[in-house]
Amino acid sequence: MEQTNRTIHDRLTHVIRNCTDTDYVSTKYTLDLGGISTVIVNGYDAVKECLIRQSDIFVDRPSLPLFWGLNLRGLLNCKYGRGWTEHRKLTVNCFRCFGPGQKSFENKIAEECMFFLDAVDTYKGKPFDAKLLVTNAVSNITNLIIFGERFTYDDTEYQHMMEIFSENIELAASAWAFLYNAFPWIGLLPFGDHQRLFKNAAQVYDFLLKIIQRFSENRTPQNPRHLIDSYLDELEKNTNDLETSFTMENLIFTVGEIIIAGTETTTNALRWAILYVALYPNIQGKVHQEIDAVVGQNQMPSLDHKSQMPYTEAVLHEVLRFCNIAPLGIFRATTKDSTVRGYSIPKGTMVITNLYSVHFDEKYWSNPEIFCPERFLDSNGQFVKKEAFVPFSLGRRHCLGEQLARIELFLFFTALLQRFHLHFPPGTIPNLKAKLGMTLQPHPYLVAAERR
Numbered sequence: 515m516e517q518t519n520r521t522i523h524d525r526l527t528h529v530i531r532n533c534t535d536t537d538y539v540s541t542k543y544t545l546d547l548g549g550i551s552t553v554i555v556n557g558y559d560a561v562k563e564c565l566i567r568q569s570d571i572f573v574d575r576p577s578l579p580l581f582w583g584l585n586l587r588g589l590l591n592c593k594y595g596r597g598w599t600e601h602r603k604l605t606v607n608c609f610r611c612f613g614p615g616q617k618s619f620e621n622k623i624a625e626e627c628m629f630f631l632d633a634v635d636t637y638k639g640k641p642f643d644a645k646l647l648v649t650n651a652v653s654n655i656t657n658l659i660i661f662g663e664r665f666t667y668d669d670t671e672y673q674h675m676m677e678i679f680s681e682n683i684e685l686a687a688s689a690w691a692f693l694y695n696a697f698p699w700i701g702l703l704p705f706g707d708h709q710r711l712f713k714n715a716a717q718v719y720d721f722l723l724k725i726i727q728r729f730s731e732n733r734t735p736q737n738p739r740h741l742i743d744s745y746l747d748e749l750e751k752n753t754n755d756l757e758t759s760f761t762m763e764n765l766i767f768t769v770g771e772i773i774i775a776g777t778e779t780t781t782n783a784l785r786w787a788i789l790y791v792a793l794y795p796n797i798q799g800k801v802h803q804e805i806d807a808v809v810g811q812n813q814m815p816s817l818d819h820k821s822q823m824p825y826t827e828a829v830l831h832e833v834l835r836f837c838n839i840a841p842l843g844i845f846r847a848t849t850k851d852s853t854v855r856g857y858s859i860p861k862g863t864m865v866i867t868n869l870y871s872v873h874f875d876e877k878y879w880s881n882p883e884i885f886c887p888e889r890f891l892d893s894n895g896q897f898v899k900k901e902a903f904v905p906f907s908l909g910r911r912h913c914l915g916e917q918l919a920r921i922e923l924f925l926f927f928t929a930l931l932q933r934f935h936l937h938f939p940p941g942t943i944p945n946l947k948a949k950l951g952m953t954l955q956p957h958p959y960l961v962a963a964e965r966r
């Protein structure tokens with residue numbers, strides 16, 4: 515079994531790291547997972563062809579046995595169709611009404627930044643692992659949209675839910691999960707990571723049910739305060755529609771998916787950003803200079819400063835390119851037979867868009883293996899967009915939280931560097947290799963944040 519585990523793990527690593535040949539779609543690069551026909555799409559041109567030019571075909575999610583076991587529906591893992599359309603529309607509306615669509619939302623993020631900075635300050639310049647604090651701060655922004663409230667950093671029940679949720683993201687890419695997809699009968703075995711995954715999922719479900727009930731108390735129908743109220747309004751409006759996808763169970767899945775999709779990714783991006791500026795003091799110095807020149811020390815950074823801070827923007831873009839938070843996107847599936855670059859891809863094929871290969875595609879990036887924020891600047895130091903920059907994927911199912919993530923990254927990162935100088939404890943060298951999971955996160959590391 516150990517041997518099999520290694521083989522599958524190595525193969526996935528190989529897919530992420532080595533499939534950068536841009537000249538072809540490596541169709542039928544079969545992962546040999548017990549008959550799940552899988553196509554891996556590499557390089558920007560091929561990914562664009564699938565996700566943009568054939569966006570109505572490469573829009574489904576695969577039916578994986580692991581997901582039957584977890585009973586996933588909601589939005590992110592939902593099959594393409596009425597259920598997905600209804601949930602995506604409702605969530606986009608809620609982001610508009612309770613989130614980044616409102617100017618006042620920026621003040622709420624600024625408030626969370628203050629809680630975050632004060633918590634960092636409690637370490638008084640001593641080394642600490644920023645993971646927990648960043649997770650709390652980032653997830654609270656999503657919580658404001660979903661529940662209309664933040665959770666305090668010492669809410670142990672909430673912390674526990676986030677921990678096991680995050681563990682599940684790692685387990686979902688473990689060898690056991692791949693084995694389970696190939697041979698669902700291993701679900702009968704009483705041991706193995708898949709059992710832990712199911713146990714965690716059940717605990718998260720119970721916790722979410724409880725807090726959804728709590729936050730829907732005292733609600734006035736048709737006068738929503740947050741996403742949960744809006745969802746319950748839709749649910750009631752559609753009670754006589756037998757085909758409706760709005761159900762209490764789907765509300766729980768949707769809430770869970772948005773929390774984890776918003777938290778795991780943005781947290782990892784910020785943790786990589788902290789790691790790279792601590793690693794490269796010259797880059798950190800330039801960000802400090804820009805903050806001092808544009809924002810100063812007497813006000814919080816705001817989105818109005820963003821357009822005047824091209825270097826900081828370039829650093830955050832390079833972090834997203836180089837660190838590949840979601841290296842393989844979220845697995846897609848085809849709704850119809852299709853042909854891509856002469857290769858036929860039958861209906862129902864699982865499609866893995868190798869976003870990692872896009873960000874290292876030599877046709878679009880020079881020296882892609884070098885961390886270099888300047889690639890996002892022109893000769894006048896102005897920020898330039900790059901076509902092959904796709905951390906949020908493309909097409910109809912592209913990341914729903916892209917705007918929110920960009921805002922959070924900018925505000926948290928600039929607020930942190932406005933107040934602190936970041937460095938590693940003397941004599942320590944952080945591990946720059948990513949931990950493999952559905953997302954790529956840094957290995958735990960300690961950083962010191964000293965008041966500037």
Ligand code: HEM
Nearest residue numbers: 590775776779780839840843844906907911913914915919
């Ligand atoms: C740095 C931060 C983030 C990155 C790199 C990221 C990346 C991605 C990627 C690659 C996908 C897959 C799209 C596809 O199927 O091709 C995705 C989907 C999604 N993301 Fe994000 N994401 C981030 C932040 C967020 C945030 C803050 C939220 C919400 C709070 C969010 C919510 C979602 C949802 C709901 C989907 C599923 C969309 C659908 O199936 O229709 N993401 N994200």
